[in-house]
Structure formats: C-alpha cells, structure tokens
Amino acid sequence: MIPYGRQDISDADIEAVVEVLKSDFLTQGEQVPRFEQAVCNYVGASHGVAVNSATSALHIACLALGLGPGGRLWTTPVSFVASANCGLYCGAEVDFVDIEPATGNLSVEALATKLEAASADGTLPDILVPVHLGGLPCDMAGIARLAAKYGYKVIEDASHAIGGSYGDKKVGACQHSDIAVFSFHPVKTMTTGEGGLAVTGDSALAERMRQLRSHGIVRTEMTRDDGPWYYEQQALGFNYRMTDILAALGVSQLSRLDSFVKARHRIANTYHSRLKDLPLKLPVVADASRTSGLHLYVVRLDLERVNRTHREVFESLRERGVGVNLHYIPIHLQPYYAQLGFNRGDFPNAEAWYGEAITLPMYPGLTDEDIDAVVSALEASLS
Numbered sequence: 386m387i388p389y390g391r392q393d394i395s396d397a398d399i400e401a402v403v404e405v406l407k408s409d410f411l412t413q414g415e416q417v418p419r420f421e422q423a424v425c426n427y428v429g430a431s432h433g434v435a436v437n438s439a440t441s442a443l444h445i446a447c448l449a450l451g452l453g454p455g456g457r458l459w460t461t462p463v464s465f466v467a468s469a470n471c472g473l474y475c476g477a478e479v480d481f482v483d484i485e486p487a488t489g490n491l492s493v494e495a496l497a498t499k500l501e502a503a504s505a506d507g508t509l510p511d512i513l514v515p516v517h518l519g520g521l522p523c524d525m526a527g528i529a530r531l532a533a534k535y536g537y538k539v540i541e542d543a544s545h546a547i548g549g550s551y552g553d554k555k556v557g558a559c560q561h562s563d564i565a566v567f568s569f570h571p572v573k574t575m576t577t578g579e580g581g582l583a584v585t586g587d588s589a590l591a592e593r594m595r596q597l598r599s600h601g602i603v604r605t606e607m608t609r610d611d612g613p614w615y616y617e618q619q620a621l622g623f624n625y626r627m628t629d630i631l632a633a634l635g636v637s638q639l640s641r642l643d644s645f646v647k648a649r650h651r652i653a654n655t656y657h658s659r660l661k662d663l664p665l666k667l668p669v670v671a672d673a674s675r676t677s678g679l680h681l682y683v684v685r686l687d688l689e690r691v692n693r694t695h696r697e698v699f700e701s702l703r704e705r706g707v708g709v710n711l712h713y714i715p716i717h718l719q720p721y722y723a724q725l726g727f728n729r730g731d732f733p734n735a736e737a738w739y740g741e742a743i744t745l746p747m748y749p750g751l752t753d754e755d756i757d758a759v760v761s762a763l764e765a766s767l768s
C-alpha cells in the first residue's frame with residue numbers, strides 16, 4: 386500500500402539523535418533552545434516555544450491568550466479535532482465558521498456574517514483558530530482586518546503549513562496573528578516523531594507559554610527567595626516539554642525543509658498535469674499571494690461527472706493499493722461535538738467537502754512509479 390504520508394529520515398538525522406543520546410542531557414539541555422531559534426530564524430518569528438505536540442501548543446496558546454470558562458473560540462469544521470478541542474480544554478465554548486469551497490479554508494465572508502450576528506447578541510469570540518488546510522495559508526489579511534474590528538485574538542493552526550509562505554513572509558512570521566502553531570508528527574512536512582512549536586512576536590506571550598509547558602514553574606521574578614534550590618509555581622501548568630533527542634532531530638530535519646517542500650510541489654505539479662482531465666477538482670497549491678507547505682494533496686470528486694459514489698471510489702483506491710485518506714470528517718459531526726449541540730446541516734460547505742474529498746499520497750519519497758500507480762488507480766476507480 387502506498388501511504389498518504391511518510392517521513393524522510395536521513396543518516397544525518399540519525400546521527401543528530403545519537404549525539405544527544407551520548408550526551409549528558411536527554412531533556413532540558415541545549416537542543417530545545419537551539420531548535421526554537423532555528424525555527425524562528427527560518428519563519429522570521431521573534432519567539433519560539435517547543436512542546437511535545439501541536440495539540441499541547443494549541444492548548445497553552447489559548448491559555449496564554451487568557452481563554453477560560455465563559456470564553457469563546459471559533460475555528461473551522463474542516464480540520465483535525467485538536468483545532469477545536471483546545472478551546473474545550475480551557476473550559477471555553479467552541480463554535481465553527483464554514484469553509485470557502487475553493488480551498489477548504491475558513492471563509493472570511495462567512496466569518497464576517499457570523500461576527501456581525503455575534504456582535505448584535507453579545508457572543509463575539511475571544512479567539513479565532515484559522516487552519517491552513519493542506520498547507521495553503523488562509524486569507525490572513527482578511528482575518529486580521531476583522532480581528533481589528535471585533536477584537537478577537539488569532540492563533541494560526543499551521544500544523545500543515547511549515548515551509549509555506551504568505552505575501553513576502555513565511556508562515557509563522559505572525560504578521561497577521563498573535564501566535565502560530567506547527568506540528569511535527571511524522572506525516573507532517575517535517576518531523577520530530579511527536580512534537581509541536583508555537584511562535585509569536587510577543588515576548589510576554591512566549592514567556593507565559595514557556596511557564597505553562599513546564600508546570601507553571603518559574604525561576605525568575607519570584608515572590609520570595611528561600612535559597613539556591615528555590616523555584617516557584619505561579620500558575621497551573623503541565624509537562625508539555627519536548628525532549629532534546631527530538632529537538633536535535635528537528636534541527637536536522639529543518640535543514641532539509643526547503644528540499645521537502647520543493648519535492649512536494651514537484652509531485653503536485655505532476656499530479657496536476659496527469660489528473661487535470663479526470664472528473665476531479667484539484668487543490669490550489671499556490672497563487673499570487675501565497676504558497677502551500679503542501680502537507681496534504683486533497684482532490685475532490687466532481688460528483689456530477691462520476692458514476693460511482695464517493696465511498697466506492699475511496700474503497701476502490703484502497704483495494705488498488707493506494708492508501709488514500711480523508712481530510713477531514715467535519716469536527717461538528719463527531720459524536721462528542723454532536724452531544725454539545727451541533728447538527729448535520731450546520732455547516733453545509735464543510736459537509737459537502739466531506740462528501741467529495743480524497744487525500745492522495747504526498748511525501749518527498751514518492752517515486753515516479755508510485756505516482757503512475759496512483760494515477761492509474763484513479764483512472765480505473767473513476768470510470
């Protein structure tokens with residue numbers, strides 16, 4: 386089975402990890418700050434906070450921005466559940482904004498309409514979490530314009546988008562957001578095994594996130610000084626730390642990130658030219674204002690031109706050895722969210738997306754023969 390995503394591990398990656406294993410510090414050594422600095426340099430951010438997953442990064446990002454019970458977080462239904470769960474972790478209420486059909490990203494038009502209604506009945510969100518689906522940046526300028534008008538904070542869930550760019554900046558520069566979050570799970574564009582990182586231009590937010598990732602403990606600006614052993618817990622934090630073993634892998638992977646993204650775009654170009662005459666809607670991977678990090682390559686069936694159901698096509702591809710996937714099951718349709726009061730029909734564009742989307746294999750190690758196999762399987766499955 387050709388998987389939909391796969392990591393790319395080099396000898397240099399392995400050596401970097403082994404180095405740390407032979408050193409004095411497996412965690413809380415020099416590698417985590419080194420990785421944070423390297424990511425900041427790459428994306429053009431001022432501060433980076435590495436943690437054990439993007440889920441943890443989203444959680445402490447929400448807390449650092451003051452989200453709590455009585456608060457509200459809005460995100461897109463077409464994402465991984467973690468984009469919404471972070472709001473629930475904080476005791477806040479979660480709601481969704483429907484997508485724009487062309488890209489699957491949160492629709493700024495739908496956002497404007499929903500904000501106007503929320504403003505009228507006093508239910509404006511505190512935090513918006515736009516998700517750069519597949520790695521293609523959302524309309525961040527539009528989101529920031531509405532943030533200035535309605536006063537919400539913005540956390541970019543950039544789990545798919547490291548290596549992508551928006552305007553003349555890399556995703557993560559936080560030009561239009563308070564915080565951006567990356568994931569380094571092995572299917573993502575670069576990996577640390579498990580891992581995540583929050584970047585921000587605000588030093589106070591970075592400091593709060595650093596405190597929260599390690600139990601809420603501080604060693605400076607303490608209220609008293611009992612002696613040289615003394616540290617102080619000032620907030621209820623967590624152990625969300627990244628290990629030095631993984632940070633070293635991250636530094637090594639980051640040095641090849643540009644080549645990963647380039648390889649992904651080369652594969653997307655090949656897919657585009659080989660698939661353009663099939664009854665499919667192909668993804669936007671770049672336009673005048675942005676370039677995708679291309680974590681995912683999601684095609685949608687043009688159902689009016691296909692004589693089979695979405696499920697039949699999906700199953701046929703799997704039977705033919707193509708490990709297709711589906712991004713995403715709309716979050717509001719998950720039983721846990723249905724139980725919170727969401728219903729089928731709430732976000733029609735997201736639900737239509739769910740009825741058409743199929744994620745094709747996309748990773749740097751995908752060979753020309755693999756691409757041939759994917760294209761042949763698609764041709765057979767669609768006819």
Ligand SMILES: *Cc1c(COP(=O)(O)O)cnc(C)c1O
Pocket residue numbers: 437438439440441464465467468516542544545567568569570579580581
């Ligand atoms: C993968 C992913 C996450 C969670 O990342 P982890 O590092 O596995 O916690 C969050 N949001 C999106 C959109 C993702 O794809």
